[in-house]
Amino acid sequence: MKNYDHILKKLKEKGIRPSYIRVRIYSYLEESRIHPTVDEIYEFLSKEILTLSKTTVYNTLKLFTEKGLAQQLNIEGNELRYEAIRGFHGHFKCEKCNSIYDMKISQLEFEDDISEFVINEEQVLVTGVCPKCN
Ligand SMILES: [Zn+2]
Ligand SMILES: [Zn+2]
Numbered sequence: 001m002k003n004y005d006h007i008l009k010k011l012k013e014k015g016i017r018p019s020y021i022r023v024r025i026y027s028y029l030e031e032s033r034i035h036p037t038v039d040e041i042y043e044f045l046s047k048e049i050l051t052l053s054k055t056t057v058y059n060t061l062k063l064f065t066e067k068g069l070a071q072q073l074n075i076e077g078n079e080l081r082y083e084a085i086r087g088f089h090g091h092f093k094c095e096k097c098n099s100i101y102d103m104k105i106s107q108l109e110f111e112d113d114i115s116e117f118v119i120n121e122e123q124v125l126v127t128g129v130c131p132k133c134n
Pocket of ligand 1: 094096099129130131132133
């Protein structure tokens with residue numbers, strides 16, 4: 001049995017009742033690191049949680065996003081991808097295999113004056129061909 005203590009703590013801190021399904025969805029987001037879509041999360045977890053529905057996955061992700069535990073990625077495509085919040089980083093999307101890689105990046109530096117802009121979110125997306133496909 002895996003230890004989910006840190007996840008239980010995180011959910012409780014945000015006022016989320018840590019049901020088993022919520023804990024497993026969060027743990028998958030944190031571990032898989034593939035920036036999964038709702039469908040991918042459902043495919044993976046429905047094998048062990050037979051009562052799981054896509055609506056539950058969707059609603060759970062919405063809750064996590066509202067509470068600042070997860071974020072949606074603005075990556076072009078039909079399906080939204082999600083990840084657990086883990087500090088600022090950029091993304092590299094492979095045009096061949098569609099994999100999304102995390103890329104460490106220190107900070108965005110603006111050369112224009114942005115003092116009058118309110119920034120809510122910063123996302124960096126780089127596209128190209130990954131080492132596996134190249
Ligand atoms: Zn690739
Ligand atoms: Zn990421």
